[in-house]
Structure formats: C-alpha cells, structure tokens
Amino acid sequence: MDTGVAGWSGTIPAFIDEEARQIRLALEEFVEDAGDSQIRAWQNSIPQLKAVMSHYLGERSDENNGAVLEYALPMEQGRRPDVIVLDNGLVVVLELKGYGIVKQEDLDQASAYARDLRHYHSMCRDRDVIAILVPLQRRGPWEEMDDVLICGPDLLPGLLQQITAKSSATPLNSDEFLSGDYEPMPTLVEAARRMFEDGDLPNIRRARAATDPALETSMRILKNAAETRSRKLILLSGVPGAGKTLVGIRLSYDRSTLSLAVPRLMKRAGGIEEYVDPTITSVFLSGNGPLVEVLQDALGKESKNFVRPVRGYVKHHFGERGSNRVPNEHVLIFDEAQRAWDREKVERGHKGEFVGSEPDLFINMAERIPEWSVVVGLIGTGQEIHDGEESGIQQWVDAVASSNEPDRWEIHAPPKIANSLESGTIKVHSEEFLSLDVTLRSHFAEKVHEWVDGLIGETELSSTELSEMGKELQSEGFRMYWTDNLAKAKSYIMNRYEGMKDKRYGLIASSRDKALAPMIPNDFMSTKNVRKGAWFNAEQHHPRSGCQLNTCMTEFGIQGLELDFCLVGWGTDYVLRDGIWSNHLMKNHARGVPVKDPLSLRRNAYRVLLTRARDGFVLYIPNDDGLEAKHQGSLEETRNWLNSCGISKLND
Numbered sequence: 001m002d003t004g005v006a007g008w009s010g011t012i013p014a015f016i017d018e019e020a021r022q023i024r025l026a027l028e029e030f031v032e033d034a035g036d037s038q039i040r041a042w043q044n045s046i047p048q049l050k051a052v053m054s055h056y057l058g059e060r061s062d063e064n065n066g067a068v069l070e071y072a073l074p075m076e077q078g079r080r081p082d083v084i085v086l087d088n089g090l091v092v093v094l095e096l097k098g099y100g101i102v103k104q105e106d107l108d109q110a111s112a113y114a115r116d117l118r119h120y121h122s123m124c125r126d127r128d129v130i131a132i133l134v135p136l137q138r139r140g141p142w143e144e145m146d147d148v149l150i151c152g153p154d155l156l157p158g159l160l161q162q163i164t165a166k167s168s169a170t171p172l173n174s175d176e177f178l179s180g181d182y183e184p185m186p187t188l189v190e191a192a193r194r195m196f197e198d199g200d201l202p203n204i205r206r207a208r209a210a211t212d213p214a215l216e217t218s219m220r221i222l223k224n225a226a227e228t229r230s231r232k233l234i235l236l237s238g239v240p241g242a243g244k245t246l247v248g249i250r251l252s253y254d255r256s257t258l259s260l261a262v263p264r265l266m267k268r269a270g271g272i273e274e275y276v277d278p279t280i281t282s283v284f285l286s287g288n289g290p291l292v293e294v295l296q297d298a299l300g301k302e303s304k305n306f307v308r309p310v311r312g313y314v315k316h317h318f319g320e321r322g323s324n325r326v327p328n329e330h331v332l333i334f335d336e337a338q339r340a341w342d343r344e345k346v347e348r349g350h351k352g353e354f355v356g357s358e359p360d361l362f363i364n365m366a367e368r369i370p371e372w373s374v375v376v377g378l379i380g381t382g383q384e385i386h387d388g389e390e391s392g393i394q395q396w397v398d399a400v401a402s403s404n405e406p407d408r409w410e411i412h413a414p415p416k417i418a419n420s421l422e423s424g425t426i427k428v429h430s431e432e433f434l435s436l437d438v439t440l441r442s443h444f445a446e447k448v449h450e451w452v453d454g455l456i457g458e459t460e461l462s463s464t465e466l467s468e469m470g471k472e473l474q475s476e477g478f479r480m481y482w483t484d485n486l487a488k489a490k491s492y493i494m495n496r497y498e499g500m501k502d503k504r505y506g507l508i509a510s511s512r513d514k515a516l517a518p519m520i521p522n523d524f525m526s527t528k529n530v531r532k533g534a535w536f537n538a539e540q541h542h543p544r545s546g547c548q549l550n551t552c553m554t555e556f557g558i559q560g561l562e563l564d565f566c567l568v569g570w571g572t573d574y575v576l577r578d579g580i581w582s583n584h585l586m587k588n589h590a591r592g593v594p595v596k597d598p599l600s601l602r603r604n605a606y607r608v609l610l611t612r613a614r615d616g617f618v619l620y621i622p623n624d625d626g627l628e629a630k631h632q633g634s635l636e637e638t639r640n641w642l643n644s645c646g647i648s649k650l651n652d
Helices: 012-017 020-030 036-057 105-119 157-165 176-177 188-198 206-226 244-253 255-260 289-299 302-304 312-320 345-347 358-368 395-401 448-455 463-475 486-496 525-526 532-537 600-609 636-644
Strands: 008-011 065-071 083-087 090-097 129-135 143-145 146-151 231-238 265-268 274-275 281-287 307-309 329-333 373-380 409-413 428-432 479-485 505-510 563-569 576-577 581-582 613-620
Touching: 008 020, 008 176, 012 036, 012 065, 020 036, 020 065, 036 090, 065 176, 083 157, 083 176, 090 105, 090 157, 105 129, 105 146, 105 486, 105 613, 129 157, 129 231, 157 358, 188 244, 206 231, 206 244, 206 255, 206 373, 231 244, 231 358, 231 395, 244 281, 244 329, 244 373, 281 289, 281 312, 289 302, 289 307, 289 409, 302 307, 307 312, 312 358, 329 358, 358 373, 358 395, 395 409, 448 463, 448 600, 463 479, 463 636, 479 486, 479 636, 486 563, 486 613, 505 581, 563 600, 576 636, 581 600
Parallel strands: 090 129, 129 146, 231 373, 231 409, 281 307, 281 329, 329 373, 409 428, 479 613, 505 563, 563 613
Antiparallel strands: 008 065, 065 083, 083 090, 143 146, 265 274, 576 581
16 A cells, blocks of 8 residues: 555554565565665565464454554654554564674664654654564574664564553554654754745744744844843853754745845946835854854855855955945854854964954944844854854953943843853843753753763763763664774764765764874864765765765764764873863964963863764773774773773664
C-alpha cells in the first residue's frame, strides 16, 4: 500500500496476509534511489518479519493496530525507520540489520528514531516509544543497551507480547499515525532557509515556543521606539544553541516592520530630491565571517540585504568616503555582541582608519538615523575566543552613556544583565523574555552547556556529578564518546548517518594545538583554504563537504553554527596538570597581539567545540604513539578526567 509518506502501511493482519513480493515492490517504488543492497535486505527481511508478526499476533484478529514500513520522517530527507509497530497504544520502532553483531552506531540510530518520534510526532506525544534493534542473524536472549532493546527474530514475538501487554494507552492505528504532524527541530541554517522561502518561520512547535517570547518582546520595544521617536539598546542573551541568532535573523527579515520605516529624502539624477520608502527596516550584522558566508551561501543573493558582515558595514559608514553616511535601516542587529571589538582591536583591525570600540561605532551609526533607531545586541555567554573580545557587555552601556544623545536612549536587558549594569543616568528596563536559557541545539538534552562548563573547569563540579549528568544526557539521546582511533570515529559517524542526506557532520579542532596537525589538518593554511559555505551546505558526497571528514574547521569557523554530529580533536593546548587546567603547550599567538587572558580563551574555544552538536560527538584523543616525543604523556590525565565525566569509550 503506497501511503505517500511510507513505503507500506496497514494493519498487522494485512501485513501478514500480503505477499512478501508485493510489499517489497511497494517499498522499491517508494524509495526511488534504493540500491541493490537495500533491495536484497528487503528480500531477506520481509519474510522473517512476516513470520515474527504472525507468531506475535497469534489468534488475534482485531485490526486496531498497525505496521508502517519505511516511514519517511517529514522534513528529514533520507531518515526512515525500518518498521514501526503500533499495538495497544504503544509505538515500537524496529531497526533491522542483516548481521548478528551489535554496532554502536546502530544502537544510536535506533535510539534517535525513538527520541524524535516521541518528541516531534503529534501522535506519539504522551506515549511510550520503544526502540528495538533486530540483528537478523542473532539468536538467544534479548538484552538492553543504551535504552535500546536488542533481540533476534527468534525471540522477538515474545518480547513484543511482553512490552505491549503492559500498555494501557489509547489505541493507535497506522492511518492515525500517518495523519499526525511531525515537526522536527531544524538547524539554524535550515530554519533560515525555510523562513526566506516561505516568508516566515514555519510552525515548528518547539522552535517557536522557545524563541517567540524573545521575538515578541523585541518587536514591542522596536515599535515603541518608532512610535516615540526614541532610541533603544536591546540586549538579548542566551546559552549556546538557545536560538539567539535565529531570533536575530527572524527580526531582520520580519516584513511587518516595513510599515514602521520612515521615508528618506533622497537625491535622484539631475539633483531632484524625493522621499523614498526604505526596502528593509533591519539588518543582521555579524563579526562571525563563517556564519555570514554559510548563511549567504544557503539563502541566496537576496539574503545579502539582510545578512551582512559587520566589518564591511562599519567600514562603509566610517571609511574615508562614508564617514557621515546614514544607515538605510532603523534596526541594527549585532550578533555575538559580547565579542564586540574593543577600542584597541578596532584600531588594529582597521589600521587606525577610525577609533572607538565597535559598540561606540554602532551607537554612533544609530544616532545618525534622524527619526528612531534600535540596536539589538545578541549575547552568548562564555564564547569570547579572539583577542580584543574580552571587555564584555559593559562597553555597550559605556558607549550609550558617552554618546551624543544619551538622554534619548533606553536599555532593555534580561534581569541578570540589567541588575549588573553600571548605567549611570541611562534608564534600564528588566525584560524577562530577553533571556534564552534552554538550548535547542541538542534536541531535549537541555543540560549540555551546564555539563560542558563543568567538564572544562568553568564551574566546579566533581567527576561524580558530571558522570551523573552525562548519564542523563545519554538517556535524552545526546551521545558522547572518546577514542584514540581516528578511523574508528569516522566509520561510526559515516555508518550512523548513511543515507540520511540532510544530516551534517564534520571534523573540528582547536586552532592553537600543534600536536594534532599530523592527524587532523587544523593548521592555519589548511583551515584557511576551506570554503565555509560548501563545507556546511554542499551535499555529503561533494569533495568540499565537511561530511567527508577530511577537512577541519576550528573554533573560529564553527562558532555560531551547528552540526548534527561532531568529530572533535582534543589537543595538547588545553590539558590537566595535577588537577589544574593548563595551556602551557599551546601554540603562541602572533607577536604584538595583546591577549589579556589566554587560558580563558582556550577554555572558551573548547566550550565552542563541545557545544556545536545536536546529536552528540566523538572526541579523538590521540595516544602517545600518535604524538611527537615532546607531547607524549601530556593527554593522559585529561583523558582520564573526560572518561570519568560520562564520556564513554567508543566500542569496536
């Protein structure tokens, strides 16, 4: 039966009665790119599955149940659970494998299917969703590993009877299941792409629930600025992966703000002056070059009006020819505002062409706009990784206080920031919803950032506390492994996401480590030549795609972006020595570059690397055999610490 979203669906009795060949043909027709190995797998597995279902159902003849084969998860190209069994209100995901061994990547794949159906499928909410890995050549007792049941076909009928008998949920058949909505959590790039295509962010329940209050609060402040002809500084904070950048992009592209824009008197050819309606109201500006490159690559030419690099924008308005230029927009959105360059870095970066910190320059630009203006600073915590980014949020307040029009400004910030600002006479409003405290990146594993902070020494948590927290993250579907075998790590990732065309994974590592270079190309010249747009957006098989796992992105390239899974190289630039974190083996910064706290920058770099993944990561920690003599032994204490904190060694 062709359902449109599944290869075959119907009742369990109907599945038992239908010829195996007809079921296989339906699957072949549905999965158009199925290869010979996939077709052979269906040929072998369908008869076994029919026998299992017949034995499981026994003499029962009711039809208030269902079987769904090759269900194509909506909006997730290539992700298809092999079989979904619906009975007694229970949802059981069967992941079939043609061999008898148990591979970690198969367990994690099955677990992820169950997690996503449980959280993102409207008909599965408040139901038990159970994952069973079925190695078709396995015989003997079933077992449980990583929240996944493992059972061969010989004992599968009994296991199904055992678990479905315990359920008392409302019955669910295949038609009802297939009619349900599936709303997965998109990546930042995918969410932005859909928004640009459809005019707004699609009705993705969790993304909206998490970001709508912040967006609505920002819009309220923005409209008030337009109505009162005033100036506002909005500071919006959040943990890594909480959706700050998504809020900023939504705000920059919100076409409803066009009505708030004030027509500008413009000179036309021949010296004729006329009032012209602005084409946009807001612009999203980022000092994160890779983020801008990736977004522009994904969104197309139109996006360049809304998403722009901050350095070029500043130069356009302060350079020799643009020293008095008035921005076309009313709303200037500065991504990663806590990383804004201080005065010294601006003078170095722009070769003395103009002076002042970036907050000074932005407040100056905002005050050139005659009618009203809003500056939105998106603040991520603990992600300062460049020199010149260490002055923090206070410099934005100082910029307002020392501006030409301090009396016209008001500051809106989340309570924690509002209460800590030294604002002088500037009015500060505390806004509850300007704080995004729950990460969206790692699905429902909400404590990833807290666990990472403890892991890298930002907070004082014992290995026992971190281990317990790690177990909780694992139970929520976030996988954390380490290995000293780089080939094994690559094989795990490739196999786990085989055929899942939308999944993005890649190799990332610290820019300041010298010991990894023989194994991972994290040196300056190698990473400089990586095309960021292709690395993130190209199809998996493309030679420039990060999914090839042969080119590396450092903290500078990956910050602000995300992957489904990360292969993270842990180097010798941030290691434990007698229980204290140290950067004594770090590659030096360039001469003449002042760095206030290099150890803090290393800590932040590893925080960035460890918080990029949605499904989890594998840490590659080389053993002594892979290191030069001068580095041997440097990672042993670090490896032992990571192992004690809930990161499991990747199985063979």
